[in-house]
Amino acid sequence: MKKIIFILFFIPVFATTIFGQSKIVGTISGEENEAVFLANIAVEGRNIGTMTNSSGKFSINVPEAVDLKVVVSCVGYTSRVFNLKLDPDESYILDVQLEKDIRELSEVSISVRQERATSFQSIDISALDLLPNTAGGIETIIKTLPGVSSNNELSSQFNVRGGNFDENLIYVNDIQIYRPFLVRSGQQEGLSFINPDLISGIRFSAGGFDARYGDKMASVLDIAYKVPGDFAGSVSASLLGGTAHLEGLSKNGKLSALAGYRYKTTAYLLNTLETAGNYQPQFADFQTLLRYKLNPKLEFSFLGNISLNQYNFVPESRNTEFGTANEPLNLKIYYEGNEKDYFDTYMGAATIKWSPGERTSFKFISSAFTTREVESFDILGQYLINELDNTIGSETYGDSILNIGIGSFLNHARNYLEAYVYSFSVLGEHKSKNHNFKWGTSAEFQQVNDRISEWDLIDSAGFSVPSGSDMLELYNVLKSENQLSIQRFSAYLQDTWSYKILDNEYYFTAGVRTTYLDLSQQFLVSPRLNFSFKPSWERDLMFHLSAGVYYQPPFYKEMRDTDGNLNENLKAQKSVHFVTGSDYIFSAWNRPFKFSTELYYKHLSNLVPYKVDNVRIAYAGENLAEGYAMGIDFKINGEFVPGSESWASLSLMRTREDIEGDIFLQLYEDGSQEYYEPGYYPRPTDQLMTFGLFFQDYLPSNPEYKVNLNFLYGSRLPYGSSTKDRYDDVFRLPPYRRVDIGFSKILIKEINSFKEGNPLAHIKNMWISAEIFNLLGINNTISYLWVRTIANQSGVPDVFAVPNYLTGRRFNVKMTARF
Numbered sequence: 001m002k003k004i005i006f007i008l009f010f011i012p013v014f015a016t017t018i019f020g021q022s023k024i025v026g027t028i029s030g031e032e033n034e035a036v037f038l039a040n041i042a043v044e045g046r047n048i049g050t051m052t053n054s055s056g057k058f059s060i061n062v063p064e065a066v067d068l069k070v071v072v073s074c075v076g077y078t079s080r081v082f083n084l085k086l087d088p089d090e091s092y093i094l095d096v097q098l099e100k101d102i103r104e105l106s107e108v109s110i111s112v113r114q115e116r117a118t119s120f121q122s123i124d125i126s127a128l129d130l131l132p133n134t135a136g137g138i139e140t141i142i143k144t145l146p147g148v149s150s151n152n153e154l155s156s157q158f159n160v161r162g163g164n165f166d167e168n169l170i171y172v173n174d175i176q177i178y179r180p181f182l183v184r185s186g187q188q189e190g191l192s193f194i195n196p197d198l199i200s201g202i203r204f205s206a207g208g209f210d211a212r213y214g215d216k217m218a219s220v221l222d223i224a225y226k227v228p229g230d231f232a233g234s235v236s237a238s239l240l241g242g243t244a245h246l247e248g249l250s251k252n253g254k255l256s257a258l259a260g261y262r263y264k265t266t267a268y269l270l271n272t273l274e275t276a277g278n279y280q281p282q283f284a285d286f287q288t289l290l291r292y293k294l295n296p297k298l299e300f301s302f303l304g305n306i307s308l309n310q311y312n313f314v315p316e317s318r319n320t321e322f323g324t325a326n327e328p329l330n331l332k333i334y335y336e337g338n339e340k341d342y343f344d345t346y347m348g349a350a351t352i353k354w355s356p357g358e359r360t361s362f363k364f365i366s367s368a369f370t371t372r373e374v375e376s377f378d379i380l381g382q383y384l385i386n387e388l389d390n391t392i393g394s395e396t397y398g399d400s401i402l403n404i405g406i407g408s409f410l411n412h413a414r415n416y417l418e419a420y421v422y423s424f425s426v427l428g429e430h431k432s433k434n435h436n437f438k439w440g441t442s443a444e445f446q447q448v449n450d451r452i453s454e455w456d457l458i459d460s461a462g463f464s465v466p467s468g469s470d471m472l473e474l475y476n477v478l479k480s481e482n483q484l485s486i487q488r489f490s491a492y493l494q495d496t497w498s499y500k501i502l503d504n505e506y507y508f509t510a511g512v513r514t515t516y517l518d519l520s521q522q523f524l525v526s527p528r529l530n531f532s533f534k535p536s537w538e539r540d541l542m543f544h545l546s547a548g549v550y551y552q553p554p555f556y557k558e559m560r561d562t563d564g565n566l567n568e569n570l571k572a573q574k575s576v577h578f579v580t581g582s583d584y585i586f587s588a589w590n591r592p593f594k595f596s597t598e599l600y601y602k603h604l605s606n607l608v609p610y611k612v613d614n615v616r617i618a619y620a621g622e623n624l625a626e627g628y629a630m631g632i633d634f635k636i637n638g639e640f641v642p643g644s645e646s647w648a649s650l651s652l653m654r655t656r657e658d659i660e661g662d663i664f665l666q667l668y669e670d671g672s673q674e675y676y677e678p679g680y681y682p683r684p685t686d687q688l689m690t691f692g693l694f695f696q697d698y699l700p701s702n703p704e705y706k707v708n709l710n711f712l713y714g715s716r717l718p719y720g721s722s723t724k725d726r727y728d729d730v731f732r733l734p735p736y737r738r739v740d741i742g743f744s745k746i747l748i749k750e751i752n753s754f755k756e757g758n759p760l761a762h763i764k765n766m767w768i769s770a771e772i773f774n775l776l777g778i779n780n781t782i783s784y785l786w787v788r789t790i791a792n793q794s795g796v797p798d799v800f801a802v803p804n805y806l807t808g809r810r811f812n813v814k815m816t817a818r819f
Helices: 002-009 011-015 102-116
Strands: 021-029 040-043 048-051 057-063 068-073 080-084 091-093 168-172 199-205 219-225 232-238 241-249 255-264 275-295 298-323 328-354 360-388 400-431 435-460 463-465 476-501 504-517 522-534 540-552 573-588 591-607 610-613 616-619 625-641 644-659 664-667 673-676 689-699 702-714 736-748 765-773 781-788 799-805 810-818
Touching: 040 057, 048 057, 048 702, 275 328, 298 360, 298 799, 328 799, 400 781, 625 689
Parallel strands: 021 091, 168 219
Antiparallel strands: 021 057, 040 048, 040 068, 068 080, 199 219, 232 241, 232 810, 241 255, 255 275, 275 298, 298 328, 328 360, 360 400, 400 435, 435 463, 435 476, 476 504, 504 522, 522 540, 540 573, 573 591, 591 625, 610 616, 625 644, 644 689, 664 673, 689 702, 702 736, 736 765, 765 810, 781 799
16 A cells, blocks of 8 residues: 555656656736736646745746646636747746636626625535545535534534534425434435535535525535536545536537436445444435426426435344443453344425516426335344453453453344335526516425334343343334325515615615415425625625524424324424624635634524434424524634645534423432422533634645645534433534544646547546545544343443443545536
8 A cells, every 4th residue: 555655646746756847937917017916927838837835926837848738727817828939957947927707806806795794604515526525525615614513423413502413404496395203323324415516506504594495403405417518427436435427518519417426335434433243225316307408598407316225234244342541441242143124215395497587587396206215133142241340460461350241232123114205396487687586485295104114122141121021121122104294385585685875885685484284284484684794894704593493393204203103293493693704815825715603592492302312303293492592603614734724713602501490309328309300401412512624735836736624623522312302411422533634645636738649638537636534543433332231240331321422433536527
């Protein structure tokens, strides 16, 4: 492996010293002789390029005695091309004056102003290709944003400002996206719906979003897929799978096609888990987006997806050390049995877009989603818990010196689920001089059929747990069979307008959303308002304020309680958002930066309490609690390195809930007792601090060598036993800390040229990446295995919380080509 890295990354550098070189130096300026910062200077047909510094100066080494085509370009300016041929050891001075591209500059300015006046932030998709990524989707970069948290690199799910991942909305081209229901761990989770190869834009809101977005309480991820212009495609391959996509446009410009295939296997990652065995995860999906433009006013499109996810696992053994320095323990488990899971989803959506006038348009959308899920396992585990020798200098230091628990367990499941979601929507938009009206109405029909059969048998030291009976008792039993039909109708109306007074800019978005739920017979009204103000100060500041009511109608998961029963009278959960903040655009080191701050408070009512185990959420099935979430988010982004955007985010948050009437009996050692009410207690997403960093860099003398770093930190999350009825009885997981880093080398750039007949002539870009996942090798804890024993000596508890660790350090190689 060391030899491979040496060849890929260092030989091209050394090769430049073998052949003779000359140098081009100079200054790039604008029409008024101002320095042009971050102008690109590249030699067409060769992997040679650089950028100007803040003074507009550059220096680049080039081959001698050969014909060179030097391209000088910069965003907002017209490119220029120079044909040169340098003598040996010549230092050629090239001073260039670029003309401004007025049309491009005005489009950028308008886009920036409109984006700043909303609760959304756009994400640079150019960084997705080089991002070190275990999940394989864009969610890895979402997790670095302010207000967003995640403690599982195997999952694409994330929490936003105290909400769980069932409270996030995801749209692709105005179509709401759903995901499987039975997935209980990141190991089982396959590919997220969003295919990075097909994306043209990403917008994300952590709260205070518009009325046009549906009925969830936390966040919105709004994805736009590409509109192909020419034939193009890409392929990539790594140790974790591969991808391929094609796009094209017909000769008459009426039909366009976009298609992508992805295959993912995480066996390479899962082999770093503490449970050894035969992991066989296989995840694949195919997506296509077809558009046909009948005439300038009428367009038809179809978005389709097939996702086939299979997880097979034959466990063999587990060896985990846990406990404390004073009481180190070791758990050994020997397994028999296997697990076979299937999560297959299908989605299709047809859209008709009609534009009767330049300012008015309508969309008619019909979509269908279905999921078929099977979770089947029979796993027998025989375990020993031993105390380790912690005496430094002892001959048996670190070895087992005392057995304090022995037993076995048998876990069984036969779970089946089928779900169907059909929706029909009509969306409209009308633009006038200062107003942008949007409206819509939709009907949604849901059908869920499930059959759950789970049980656990625990045998400790010859005793069945629970013990004390002449009969063999199962420790935990869950059996249910349900059929559920839900109908939901919604509508919204909103207007966005702006005006200017004394050079002060004002932006408003006001709207209302209504929803009717047939099961609970609720009629919900959600008013929402967003206001932004840009004063005419010398400093570029903008302030904003958002407020709104957000309901989350119950779906199948929220309705099912811990015993498998459905509560069809469950009411919609409610969240009232108050968000205020500002952003400040400034220049540092002659480079642009943006500093954003948001302060928020969310009042929560009609809450359904829940517990989280890995990525499985178990709801209470009743509206039992009220609560709140409050916090502050910070983000700074900009060109810490010239020409490459990076950012850092810091979030402080607290979320609590209170179950009314939850009175418990407290017993004391002296025999006394009293009743007490816990009051407000931490919700499962209560994470005091999160920090995310996404950083890009390159070699100044050779920008083809790049590095991308992704760092996440999350403070301790609450965690409680899934077998306890109480939601307030929790302790804290250890902090989540993870660093992923990727090194890449651009092999072919778009400016390269090859002779006719050369297969590489069709490739626009090609690069190779070396990625190190979990660079620091930290054992992050995702959950706990509760091992129960009959106490066989004084002072030894009968329940042990054994940490389940996430993936360890892994090295990955990835090759990507675009044509």
